[in-house]
Amino acid sequence: EAQVTQNPRYLITVTGKKLTVTCSQNMNHEYMSWYRQDPGLGLRQIYYSMNVEVTDKGDVPEGYKVSRKEKRNFPLILESPSPNQTSLYFCASSLGAVPPYEQYFGPGTRLTVT
Amino acid sequence: DQQVKQNSPSLSVQEGRISILNCDYTNSMFDYFLWYKKYPAEGPTFLISISSIKDKNEDGRFTVFLNKSAKHLSLHIVPSQPGDSAVYFCAASLRAGSYQLTFGKGTKLSVIP
Numbered sequence: 001e002a003q004v005t006q007n008p009r010y011l012i013t014v015t016g017k018k019l020t021v022t023c024s025q026n027m028n029h030e031y032m033s034w035y036r037q038d039p040g041l042g043l044r045q046i047y048y049s050m051n052v053e054v055t056d057k058g059d060v061p062e063g064y065k066v067s068r069k070e071k072r073n074f075p076l077i078l079e080s081p082s083p084n085q086t087s088l089y090f091c092a093s094s095l096g097a098v099p100p101y102e103q104y105f106g107p108g109t110r111l112t113v114t
Numbered sequence: 115d116q117q118v119k120q121n122s123p124s125l126s127v128q129e130g131r132i133s134i135l136n137c138d139y140t141n142s143m144f145d146y147f148l149w150y151k152k153y154p155a156e157g158p159t160f161l162i163s164i165s166s167i168k169d170k171n172e173d174g175r176f177t178v179f180l181n182k183s184a185k186h187l188s189l190h191i192v193p194s195q196p197g198d199s200a201v202y203f204c205a206a207s208l209r210a211g212s213y214q215l216t217f218g219k220g221t222k223l224s225v226i227p
Contacts, residue, residue: 042219105157
């Protein structure tokens with residue numbers, strides 16, 4: 001089954017404790033992306049990757065890091081989480097910058113930083 | 115500055131009637147538009163898209179209309195069903211191979227049986 005998986009699905013952590021949210025896709029997609037969803041703000045892009053070892057900032061990259069060492073994986077790293085990073089996070093993948101630009105989303109990771 | 119706007123946070127429609135969800139955009143460089151549907155506790159799923167060279171695209175009960183001069187698009191669902199109750203996001207992509215999607219804030223649709 002074609003899918004995007006994220007782990008963990010739920011995470012409660014404390015300020016400053018480094019964490020990683022994993023994302024993996026089994027569709028051989030070149031493009032992967034991370035979004036956060038906050039009430040009243042919709043989906044905002046954090047980082048994206050066009051292929052292995054190629055990443056770029058989205059609209060809200062501050063406080064996040066990413067890496068793309070393998071085509072299927074795109075982990076999101078919070079080196080020193082803060083309460084304003086409490087959010088619902090989605091990973092997505094697509095074949096690339098080809099219409100219809102359809103992205104496949106993972107189920108989400110709900111992160112709470114206290 | 116929000117480039118993709120969904121000004122109605124919520125919409126309630128009777129089952130069997132038409133649902134119309136609206137989206138406005140400010141960036142004239144957008145050339146592809148998509149609608150996503152999101153159920154609680156799930157990721158968004160792609161619904162329908164339209165290129166800027168078209169003014170209408172239809173897929174079953176779902177039709178998207180694009181008015182480039184007004185920088186406005188709308189999603190029509192006919193007839194509406196209770197299973198359509200979800201949050202709908204409008205998204206836009208820049209031309210020339212952009213890898214980024216810009217999303218609106220979403221509209222929560224409730225279809226009342």
